Amino acid sequence: MNKFSRLKMDPIRSVDEITGSRRLRRMRKASWSRRLVQENHLRVEDLIWPIFLVEGENRKDPVEAMPGVYRYSVDLAVREAERAAKLGIPAIATFPNIGIKKRDVTGSAILDPDNLINQASRAIKAAVPEIGIITDVALDPFTSHGHDGILRDGVILNDETVAQVAEAAVLQAAAGADIIAPSDMMDGRIGAIRDSLDANGFQDVAIMSYATKFASVFYGPYREAIGTGTLLTGDKKTYYVDPANSDEAVREAEQDLLEGADMLMVKPGLPYLDIIRRLKDEFAMPTFAYQVSGEYSMIKAAAANGWLDGEKAMLETLLAFKRAGCDGILTYFAPEAAQLLRA
Numbered sequence: 001m002n003k004f005s006r007l008k009m010d011p012i013r014s015v016d017e018i019t020g021s022r023r024l025r026r027m028r029k030a031s032w033s034r035r036l037v038q039e040n041h042l043r044v045e046d047l048i049w050p051i052f053l054v055e056g057e058n059r060k061d062p063v064e065a066m067p068g069v070y071r072y073s074v075d076l077a078v079r080e081a082e083r084a085a086k087l088g089i090p091a092i093a094t095f096p097n098i099g100i101k102k103r104d105v106t107g108s109a110i111l112d113p114d115n116l117i118n119q120a121s122r123a124i125k126a127a128v129p130e131i132g133i134i135t136d137v138a139l140d141p142f143t144s145h146g147h148d149g150i151l152r153d154g155v156i157l158n159d160e161t162v163a164q165v166a167e168a169a170v171l172q173a174a175a176g177a178d179i180i181a182p183s184d185m186m187d188g189r190i191g192a193i194r195d196s197l198d199a200n201g202f203q204d205v206a207i208m209s210y211a212t213k214f215a216s217v218f219y220g221p222y223r224e225a226i227g228t229g230t231l232l233t234g235d236k237k238t239y240y241v242d243p244a245n246s247d248e249a250v251r252e253a254e255q256d257l258l259e260g261a262d263m264l265m266v267k268p269g270l271p272y273l274d275i276i277r278r279l280k281d282e283f284a285m286p287t288f289a290y291q292v293s294g295e296y297s298m299i300k301a302a303a304a305n306g307w308l309d310g311e312k313a314m315l316e317t318l319l320a321f322k323r324a325g326c327d328g329i330l331t332y333f334a335p336e337a338a339q340l341l342r343a
């Protein structure tokens with residue numbers, strides 16, 4: 001009989017008497033033994049790199065609120081994709097910052113087969129076929145008000161938005177996207193996108209659902225990056241999940257899986273590790289976190305002030321996602337982390 005079963009059978013004996021010889025520090029005493037018992041590992045293969053696009057040529061514009069992050073014109077985005085592929089990063093995710101004149105109330109430019117996001121997919125697919133391309137299918141970069149849906153009389157219209165997004169997904173697949181990632185949180189979007197992809201011969205294009213996207217403050221710097229920060233009126237609480245809710249997040253994920261999602265994503269990441277764990281335990285599906293712009297900027301800002309070791313903070317947070325149950329992480333740190341992991 002081992003000590004654990006004795007402990008259960010004999011509650012009268014003191015815990016101290018039974019476990020006195022247990023010392024959890026034994027395995028921590030040296031680097032070799034710590035490595036031997038390490039439960040989770042961060043690998044380059046876990047990383048997805050979100051990159052920002054801008055119109056024009058030979059442009060690399062810094063995003064002020066995200067030190068080290070840039071908006072790339074398509075020609076330079078291709079080179080960045082090449083660099084990512086060489087580092088072993090499996091996939092990139094693209095986000096466009098389109099000219100203000102092309103944005104309108106319904107986000108109609110999302111239906112332009114040659115819009116910035118589709119141009120980039122075509123160019124990257126042709127030059128770097130070995131990297132996976134994930135496209136965000138949402139209206140916010142294309143609307144004059146920065147919302148993810150069609151806005152009429154102060155209301156975000158669910159079904160009209162879904163129809164438009166499902167059409168845009170087909171254009172994105174035709175341009176070379178391997179994974180469509182709807183981030184708008186409209187009800188029924190996954191099923192509609194699956195149907196329209198299948199009807200147009202894109203059965204092999206996968207869907208990564210932003211299954212539980214919370215109405216978070218941590219998207220702030222991203223909105224500067226794609227130019228929606230100053231446009232956005234009100235907030236996104238009528239379509240993103242309340243940060244207070246966890247059961248609702250499970251229902252969102254379940255719904256998306258029933259509609260045909262291949263992968264789940266939780267966004268933001270670090271403040272929502274509990275949600276990641278719940279989804280992984282509940283559904284055992286490929287589960288991803290998006291370490292969003294504000295999470296990136298917090299670490300960069302603290303590091304720039306000398307308050308934190310930025311590299312170590314980056315690696316610790318990325319590993320935390322693995323421990324919480326993630327199969328991979330969308331992170332602006334991807335190339336930096338990949339370089340360190342390969343060294």
Ligand code: PBG
Pocket residue numbers: 136138139140148183184218219220221222223228236291292293294
């Ligand atoms: C919206 C979208 C957002 C992000 C990506 N797509 C959030 C928003 O603006 O409301 C956030 C990404 C980040 O903060 O890094 N479709």
